[in-house]
Amino acid sequence: xxxxxxxxxxxxxxxxxxxxxxxxxxxxxxxxxxxxxxxxxxxxxxxxxxxxxxxxxxxxxxxxxxxxxxxxxxxxxxxxxxxxxxxxxxxxxxxxxxxxxxxxxxxxxxxxxxxxxxxxxxxxxxxxxxxxxxxxxxxxxxxxxxxxxxxxxxxxxxxxxxxxxxxxxxxxxxxxxxxxxxxxxxxxxxxxxxxxxxxxxxxxxxxxxxxxxxxxxxxxxxx
Amino acid sequence: xxxxxxxxxxxxxxxxxxxxxxxxxxxxxxxxxxxxxxxxxxxxxxxxxxxxxxxxxxxxxxxxxxxxxxxxxxxxxxxxxxxxxxxxxxxxxxxxxxxxxxxxxxxxxxxxxxxxxxxxxxxxxxxxxxxxxxxxxxxxxxxxxxxxxxxxxxxxxxxxxxxxxxxxxxxxxxxxxxxxxxxxxxxxxxxxxxxxxxxxxxxxxxxxxxxxxxxxxxxxxxxxxxxxxxxxxxxxxxxxxx
Numbered sequence: 001x002x003x004x005x006x007x008x009x010x011x012x013x014x015x016x017x018x019x020x021x022x023x024x025x026x027x028x029x030x031x032x033x034x035x036x037x038x039x040x041x042x043x044x045x046x047x048x049x050x051x052x053x054x055x056x057x058x059x060x061x062x063x064x065x066x067x068x069x070x071x072x073x074x075x076x077x078x079x080x081x082x083x084x085x086x087x088x089x090x091x092x093x094x095x096x097x098x099x100x101x102x103x104x105x106x107x108x109x110x111x112x113x114x115x116x117x118x119x120x121x122x123x124x125x126x127x128x129x130x131x132x133x134x135x136x137x138x139x140x141x142x143x144x145x146x147x148x149x150x151x152x153x154x155x156x157x158x159x160x161x162x163x164x165x166x167x168x169x170x171x172x173x174x175x176x177x178x179x180x181x182x183x184x185x186x187x188x189x190x191x192x193x194x195x196x197x198x199x200x201x202x203x204x205x206x207x208x209x210x211x212x213x214x215x216x217x218x219x220x221x222x223x
Numbered sequence: 224x225x226x227x228x229x230x231x232x233x234x235x236x237x238x239x240x241x242x243x244x245x246x247x248x249x250x251x252x253x254x255x256x257x258x259x260x261x262x263x264x265x266x267x268x269x270x271x272x273x274x275x276x277x278x279x280x281x282x283x284x285x286x287x288x289x290x291x292x293x294x295x296x297x298x299x300x301x302x303x304x305x306x307x308x309x310x311x312x313x314x315x316x317x318x319x320x321x322x323x324x325x326x327x328x329x330x331x332x333x334x335x336x337x338x339x340x341x342x343x344x345x346x347x348x349x350x351x352x353x354x355x356x357x358x359x360x361x362x363x364x365x366x367x368x369x370x371x372x373x374x375x376x377x378x379x380x381x382x383x384x385x386x387x388x389x390x391x392x393x394x395x396x397x398x399x400x401x402x403x404x405x406x407x408x409x410x411x412x413x414x415x416x417x418x419x420x421x422x423x424x425x426x427x428x429x430x431x432x433x434x435x436x437x438x439x440x441x442x443x444x445x446x447x448x449x450x451x452x453x454x455x456x457x458x459x460x461x462x463x464x465x
Contacts, residue, residue, distance in 0.1 A: 016435060017435045017436060019435065020431045020432060020434055020435020020436070021431070021432065021435060023431045024427065024428030024429070024430070024431035024432055025428060027424040027427040027428055027431075028421065028424040028425055028427075028428050030424065031270070031417075031420045031421045031423070031424035032421050032424075034417060034420070035414065035417045035418050035420070035421060038277070038281065038413060038414055038417050039414050042281065042284060042410040042413070042414060045284070045285055045288055045410075046288060046403075046406070046407065046410065049288040049289065049291060049292050049403065049406075050403070052292050052295075053291065053292055053295040053399060053403075056292075056295045056296050056299050057295060057299065059299070060298075060299030060300075060302065060303055063303045063306075063307075064299075064302055064303050064306045067306045067307055067309075067310035067311055068306070068310055070310070070311075071310040071311065071314050071315070074315065075314075075315075075318045078318065078319075078322065082322065082326075101337045101341050102337065102341040102344055102345070105333040105334075105336055105337045105341065105345055106330075106333070106345065106348075108329075108333050109326065109329035109330045109332070109333045109345075110326070110329070112325075112329040112332070113322065113325040113326045113328075113329045116325045116329075116376070116377070117318075117321070117322055117325060119376050120318070120321055120376045120377040120378070121318070123374075123376055123377075123379075123380065124310070124314060124318075124380055126381070128381035128384060128385070129381065132381040132382060132384075132385060133381070133382060133385030133386075133389075134381055134384050134385045134388065135385075135388055135395050137298070137302065137395075138302050138305075138306070138384065138388060141302055141306070142306070
């Protein structure tokens with residue numbers, strides 16, 4: 001369209017010159033806004049994806065780290081019950097002379113077993129050593145601390161905020177791009193109508209749309 | 224009235240022909256117009272080609288990022304299930320068996336210290352505990368029964384976790400961050416490629432200027448073609464480097 005416009009109107013007055021200038025500027029503004037939109041939308045997609053992944057990671061770590069922790073806790077309780085039973089037998093051995101030898105012997109056995117169980121229980125919640133053969137990810141999951149979870153939650157929220165920011169920026173760029181499209185439609189109409197048909201208001205309107213589009217596009221950077 | 228034209232009228236000279244524009248101007252204009260038309264058309268064509276390539280790379284980036292989310296989910300589901308199985312299905316059984324075994328061993332140590340009926344009671348209890356931790360029952364617990372997982376304190380649960388993980392190496396090999404990085408590269412490629420269309424849009428703009436301002440047409444055309452070349456070269460460089 002622009003070729004024909006330029007071909008038909010070259011050098012024929014101020015209006016046609018404005019037409020040529022505005023068409024050229026429209027092309028540059030459109031290309032710039034399209035690049036801004038692509039950049040913003042890609043950043044939005046990246047942050048949005050990372051935010052989703054962090055949510056999955058967060059819940060995975062909460063669940064994954066709870067199993068060793070719970071396993072160690074329950075096992076320690078069992079060891080403690082065995083130790084309490086040993087203590088009870090010791091008490092019984094002092095108040096029941098007839099059962100003294102048996103209960104004292106059972107108490108010693110239970111006490112020793114309880115000590116070994118306590119030692120074993122403590123290893124259940126341990127983070128596997130690097131040479132254990134457990135992959136780094138699962139070692140990291142098992143070793144997840146409260147601070148790690150809080151940090152992940154903050155990071156996830158931050159990613160979500162960034163995604164929202166870039167989404168808004170993209171929306172602004174798209175709106176500005178729509179204004180440029182309107183401006184080019186007006187310019188095309190003005191070119192078709194020609195200088196004698198009162199095309200000046202159309203060219204003026206297109207210029208106004210372009211100015212607004214540029215301004216609106218710039219506000220995207222305020223996001 | 225058949226013929227009203229007089230002899231004088233017939234001998235009158237023909238009316239003057241309209242003035243013809245100088246030949247040089249007629250011949251000189253078309254190449255300049257063609258130059259503008261070619262600049263505008265090639266600019267639009269190059270921008271369209273770049274736009275197509277940008278769309279392809281942009282889609283690739285989106286696809287890879289979505290894959291990274293799916294991989295993260297798959298990876299998390301895998302390690303949560305594997306840890307759940309080892310720590311809540313295998314470990315409690317193994318710990319109960321270890322308790323029976325420890326008690327049997329400790330009872331065997333104290334049995335000789337007592338005599339008579341007390342010793343019989345302790346040995347009976349020891350036998351029960353040995354049975355509870357015997358192979359017949361322990362077979363249900365690889366963590367307790369398998370030689371590979373034995374340790375000084377009882378069993379090595381970390382080694383069992385490693386084996387459970389390595390049963391499916393494909394799940395261990397999942398790397399969502401690597402996939403995301405590939406998406407980032409495709410995205411950066413697309414953005415840089417699209418940015419080169421700004422230069423080409425400037426070339427287009429100078430083409431329209433050349434048409435709107437014939438007095439400076441040659442200068443505008445020169446700048447326009449230079450920018451078109453720069454934009455095209457930039458696009459090629461981005462394509463090669465990215």
